[in-house]
Amino acid sequence: MMKILKYVIYDVLRSKMIIAYTLFLFLLSSGLFWMNTDSGKTVVSLLHVILLVVPLISIVFGTIHYYNSREFTELLLAQPINRNKIFLGEYAGLSCSLAFALLAGMGVPVLISGSGEAAVYLVVVGILLTFIFTALAFLASVRSTDKARGIGTALLLWFYFAVLFDGIVLSILFYFNDYPLEKPVLFLTALNPVDLARVITLLKLDTSALMGYTGALYQKFFGSAWGISIAMLLLLLWLYVPLTWAKRIFFRKDL
């Protein structure tokens, strides 16, 4: 598996898209840190961009990569190598490359500006989102042999998690505001990794004014430390379930 991972990383890191992605993140975060003096505000602005961009790039790039490397996968499958290792090698290679791009593009400015723990959490959460959405990308890809359909599914997933979900939660809050909604909303947040990532970073920032409804709820129910741990655990679950599901499909798949 490590050997496959090595070759996938080698292949991905040479593509122009990943270089552009790294540069974009670097310019964005160093620009924001440079213009703002209040690092808390910077982290919040950065957070909003990261929560949109990282899932989008991970899921789209992941799907495209899966379909483009289909022949390479076939080549590997004809070798004496276990299928699970091929799948995990491809997944790890791609997600590690994307995580590396994030680390170089955003981690470096964060370290240089020395803007505190919340910014580091933002990087960590961004990396977790990278792994989660690459797993979702692989899940969307293994379920369909048609490239257009796979990418379409991936985009829909992103749209749902990054945009639509908030709207749904807001309308629930709006229509049912006569009822005690705290626990249902807490549960709803767990259904969206992007929301969990937001909650984690905002809890770390400890600026409740910016936390939004769900963030405040997490703090109220679990306190900052517990809230972060539980949200992290849920994020790991969001990584484990789609990845295992996709791996299971891949193992039985005709190629």
Place this chain on the structure above:
Amino acid sequence: MIRIEGLDKSFGKLAVLKNINLSFERGQIISLIGPNGSGKTTLIKCILGLVMPDHGKIFFGDKNILGSWDYRSQIGYMPQIGRYPEQMQIQQIFSMMRDLRSTHHDVDEELIHSFQLPGIFKKRMGTLSGGTRQKVSASLSFLFNPDMMILDEPTAGLDPLSAEILKNKILKEKANNKLTLITSHNMSEVEELADRIIFIVDGDVKFFKTVGELKSETGENKLGKALAKITGS
């Protein structure tokens, strides 16, 4: 060496392979022929474990191949269209495959040299023509001295000279007691190489005969005519 028992496969409602029973031994060159979409490539992919059969078993030696992968170290596979990571150089592809197979025994680089690939070792895979890719695929399938070669339309994109090189190599490996399974639409090529022929139509094996049997049954000297006669009737 390979035994296929009661193999069924369908994609959705379409039955691609119907109750296939075959067995191949070492030292044979077996040609798999049939119209487009008759299930040739699917059968090959079943042997390679790329496609999972619905029913039936495939044995490599004595072992059922289902869920196993180590038997593939004994198979060299040349796909119909071999595509590789575009950014990699030819040389890197070869060293990668060696690295991935972590082979201990000697490698067979004969084809690499007779195709004169070392001269273009630094070229990236993405810049190669279809024929050159075929050469890379062919060289790879023989590289690890496998006991069995599976070649899916190996000469389709090759120039006549290179096709000749490949055919000579196939015959040479036969003399080394290797098994070769080959698909082709070129009858004169099949006649030159194969000693047994599987004719498959709509996932059904119509016959599995030696070339000699075919010719004597039909009274024709040319394989193409013999086939036309036997399938026309």
